[in-house]
Amino acid sequence: MSNSKARWDAVTGHSLFWPAVALLALLVANTIYRPGFLTVEMKDGHLYGSLVDILRLAAPLILVGLGMTLVIATGGIDLSVGSMCAISGAIACLHISQQPDQNALSGVLVALALGIGLSLLLGAWNGALVSIIGIQPIIATLILMVAGRGLAQLITEGQIITINSEPYKSVGVGYLLTLPLAIFIAAGVALLVAAVTRRTALGMIIEAVGGNAEASRLAGIRSARITFLVYVISAVCASIAGFMVTANVSSADGNAAGLWIELDAILAVVIGGTSLAGGRFSLSGTILGALLIQTLTTTVYAMNISPQTSLLFKAVVVIIVCLVQAPAFRARFARRRPVAPAAPTAADQSKEQVPA
Amino acid sequence: MTTSSLTPARDWWRIPQRYVPVLATLTLLLVMYGIGVSQYRAFSNIQVVFNVFIDNGFLLVVAVGMTFVILTGGIDLSVGSVVAMTAMMSASLLRSGMHPAAVLVIALLVGPTLGLLMGCVIHFFDIQPFIVTLAGMFFARGMCTFISDSSIPITDPFWTTMAQERIGDPKGTFVSTSVLIALVVVLVGAFVLAYTRLGRNVYALGGNQQSALLMGLPVGRTKVAVYVISGLCSAIGGILLSFYTLSGAPLIAVGMELDVIAAVVIGGTVLTGGSGYVFGTVLGVLVLGVIKTLITFDGSLNSWWTKIVIGGLLFAFILLQRLIGIRKK
């Protein structure tokens, strides 16, 4: 009895439990509104349905979120990811649009390489501003957030570059084994990032730098290099996301591509349980967070919530998710129920933040 | 050998280290203004400076509130939306024929109330301010479109006088009432931070929250208070904006929170909290204003170059500020 309660506590105490519950709740709400929401059917050899859409549309957000997670873990933040998406998408589409044969794989590969190359450069720029010059991350990346949109529009000359390239398009809407290719790309990058951080010591070192930069320096960690690195990783993730976003509609819109994705990404990271103060990070949490946010957006469309109230709806869901996730909130709530007198009180919980 | 040579470095001109960022900003601002004057003849007109204040009065007010929040190590993303919501509400209440005094009172209450709610959630449930205020931002923006999805003009005579009153020589140099209100808010903000317990608690909280708690400071109250203050400043900012535009529009002040945060940080306040001054924030707002003015005076940039140049100027500014700061260290 008490054993099962302990297990229950362990499960509900897990940082991913409540976001997962929220995600399920949204899906259930959708299903109630429209029973067909969950159906996935076969169409032209692909799976087709809202769930697949959510996964496909969440892919760029997951990518950006992964990079953002690492940046946030070092105690930084990267506001420029949205512009980065736009830039890499724009340069790739520009290159493809100049090809005589837009369907040639070589041209597309060069385009992708161009986009990633440029993002490496821009990521290095961000990294240098933060780690070498020592500018506060939010301002350092704000520069590129503003100027980057300009850069993207400079590349597209303010127009929407429409392309007609099957290979490129497949990055956004292609299918592999009946599932959207974008999902595989996002999953691949996620696995790669997870491997690089968790199979090596990078993850721990990032957490150390984010947790206490001075202590890390005195332990012999090259914190500046690590900080630099995470901004580069973030930029690359954003650029891949940029390919997806532009491939999704086969056109590069320097203005709209990736607009406000930075806020969604940060939201995803935080919902996933990574603290904005830096330190411990959770990649799986971020992925879950991204799925939750995309589901929320899709829900607005699927339930046809009027545009006038959709933001209110979003605000309410976000706050509810954050509340149930917060241990302090649950503790307060738990105290209301007369059952477990032994459960620590809310005041108790919040006070435990103070170390010895 | 005297011990003085070994004491923590103090420069011969004796500027305490903590004022250096602000002074660096001030110097650079003056340099930037000088460049403007040397490049564009009309720039030297004093009205240009007044216009910077007129056009950024509401930004200034909101930035003062944000300074409080950032000093505690928090952040308030909801300000832009709260400004818009306040303007929207005032406009719609005025349209419905409510007395302007009543409208003012209501408008000034809503922002702080939202701030209070957000502050309580942040404090009691220990949720990160970024997220809570992001939700607040969605909420307030949602309220805007909920109130009306198109802009509402204000024709109320009180509002109109406040908007169009020119203080000074109406034909020559003048400022608007908003500028005066903004300056009052700045002074009050600076006073509260420097001379009241609340203000000092704000610094303590930003320095080290655990210590502040152990020192017996009212951590929770202070934390909630800064969001209320920020909400109040946003509300005042919203009213100033409604004076400024004589309307409420659902999409106004989008992205303003970033401008405000940038202004505060450029003014030398550290985002992790604990150090910074309202005066710095004023400078930060002026920097942004002068950049904007420089670009319109130039008038030859196309849309995307405008953004790139804004980014570039911001970069140059921050870089120089940083370099001066390091040298003086």
Added chain:
Amino acid sequence: MSGRQPVLTMTAISKSFPGVRALDGVDFRLFPGEVHALMGENGAGKSTLIKVLTGVYAHDAGDIELAGQQVSFTGPMQAAAAGVSTVYQEVNLCANLSVAENIFIGREPRTLGAIRWGEMRRRARDLLARLDLHIDVTQLLGTYSLAVQQMVAIARAIDIQARVLILDEPTSSLDATEVEQLFRIMRQLRDEGIAIIFVTHFLDQVYGIADRITVLRNGRLVGEYPTAELPQLALVEKMIGKELDVLESLDEQSKRDLAALEASTPFLQAEELGRRGSVAPFSLTIHAGEVVGLAGLLGSGRTEVARLLFGADRADHGRTAVDGKPASLRNPIAAIGHDIAFCSENRRTEGLVGELSVRENIILAMQAARGWLRPIPRRRQDELVDKYVKALSIRPADPETPVRNLSGGNQQKVLLARWLITEPRLLILDEPTRGIDVGAKAEIQKLVVQLSDGGMAVLFISAELEEVLRLSHKIAVMRDRQLVTELANDHTVDADRVMQTIASGTRHHEGPEVA
């Protein structure tokens, strides 16, 4: 005394943290006009008991009665209002505020709500003068050393009109003179009828000032004794729960032949190394297998010497050589590359990463040296960590607890373990025994001897002169940020002689501003 009413009674206090029972039915009584020492090993629950009392933690069970009234504070603010003034373990002040403000924040002198800065500064200066500390109170607290910060914290606490004054290890970073100042004031306050709870690991201090002693062990009350009735040895036994032999055996420690050591090529040579504004150029050689002690008063610049040798601060003067070959120690990485390790005195801000687990904190330096691409295999991590958790008896022994949840002393051990696993050739220990209980302290001292016997060079900094004397082959004496002399630690040297060397020169308490 028993005839009087206790000002504070805590009965059957229990407090659990996830996985740890920090307090288990502890009773505690405090009478007015007494200094009551709260003793126990690291992690015994002393700080927790204090935090329960002041409402930082809510207790799971038990009652607290203050002056006959049942109380349950929701936080230090309430506690202070009720007359309980506390200096918590580790300095808990705001580095970004001025010294004066740190003393008065929350109770600033005001007129019509506006703070009177001038008056506040004046009062702060006066107050610190009582502690014989003459510093510029307008400077930010963070620009001062830990010791000064500790004094400021004490000043803050004693200025509050309190019934109960709690001092949790206030003396751990103070030197003898400072401690004497503090004791003088404590006696004065006691005579005014204030009840004082005093936590320390220095037994001498306990016997120097405490009237009564309460001993905790593993979160449980062992007993409450009048100091006079509890001999030192009995106290130690009560604290650690077994008989103590290590302490004595150390004194037998043979002083090795210094001449032989000195004849070999030095491991590290520093010539005219210095840094403007922090320490005057000094020369120092350290040989393999040698323990060099750094003695000096608070603020004499010992920490600065250590930081320069480790590259934590960059020297702007002089040269360094390792194994006789010039080597630049411009940053920690370079120093670590030359097998130098540094345990900072400031473990919370410069040592540990609070959020990370004990295991991760221990392997951090080793991992950093290998680079992130070559992770230490998990099995090897566990072996290493287990070994040192056992060797240093780190408690709780679960390597996966976040280090921030450990008691102060155990955190120090984690930091030590971090550097020991890197098997350095020179280990710089800045106050390694600060905040460590008697048993563990002896263990660490033994360890230092072992390590140096094994050929490791050690630079040992401690505020406790006995410790320095006991362990070092050579003692470098610092005064006013200058290395004034080096003494070979032979039988001619004793505490008095070192003290004299330190003191032969006026003692300055210069703050950043010329007084």
Added chain:
Amino acid sequence: ACGNSDTGEQPADDGKLTLGFSQVGAESGWRTANTNSIKESAKEAGIELKFDDAQGKQENQITAIRNYIQQKVDVIAFSPVVESGWDTVLKEAKDAGIPVILTDRAVDSADKSLYKTFIGSDFVKEGKLSGEWLVNETKSATGVVNIVELQGTTGSAPANDRKKGFAEAIAANPNLKVIASQTGDFTRAGGKAVMEQFLKANPKIDVLFAHNDDMGLGALEAITAAGKVPGKDIKIITIDAVKDGMQALADGKFNFIAECSPLLGPQLMEMVKKVKAGETIPQRIETVETTFTPEQAKAALPTRKY
């Protein structure tokens, strides 16, 4: 600081007309075409142009107008970000004796003397034209015609007006029913994402009305992916007539576009000169605009400028 110091000279001395123009932003291809048209025609007309991009913010536009007043330009023109809130600054311009011309979007000032004229299109009319075409098209239809609507950015004037005009027009036929209406933010990605869900939620969609071409183009992809034939299974009506949209129309994927022409430049310059010369001009000048069916699109496409 920003180079081009020559433009800093006080205008009006060289006898050349100076026009200060504040653009909304560069939020769409349409807007860029609009900007280009103004720049080119200013050059052709020999008018010196001071251009400012307000990046979608009314505050920036007001700042720009104030600065134009300081610089004593001859004429100020701008495309207001929102309709209301211009009285104060326009009054300042009037006091300084600088005439103001509005382009593309109107303002709702009660005092019409604050500006000389308005050049631009009528968003309500665009919506209406779209709706009227649909009413005409479905005259013979029996049974309900299900319409889905992709709105522009919530709260923006074009979105509000087009929605209004369309709703007014289709009220003529009770069979026409808007079953879902959602914002796609004027972007292709938005249009696509929303349309995907529309398609899943509503088994029978007959008509799509998108507030601009871009959303329509995005929706097109969603429709194709759902295995339906755009233009046939689902009729598509959009507004703007940018090149990609016209192409889709010519290809038969769209069925109808109401033009919203960005080429205001020549008209604007003409008015600037007239205003300066003191001629009286009409309070409202509508841009020459038309509507396109697939056939018309095919014919017009080769000569489209944008």
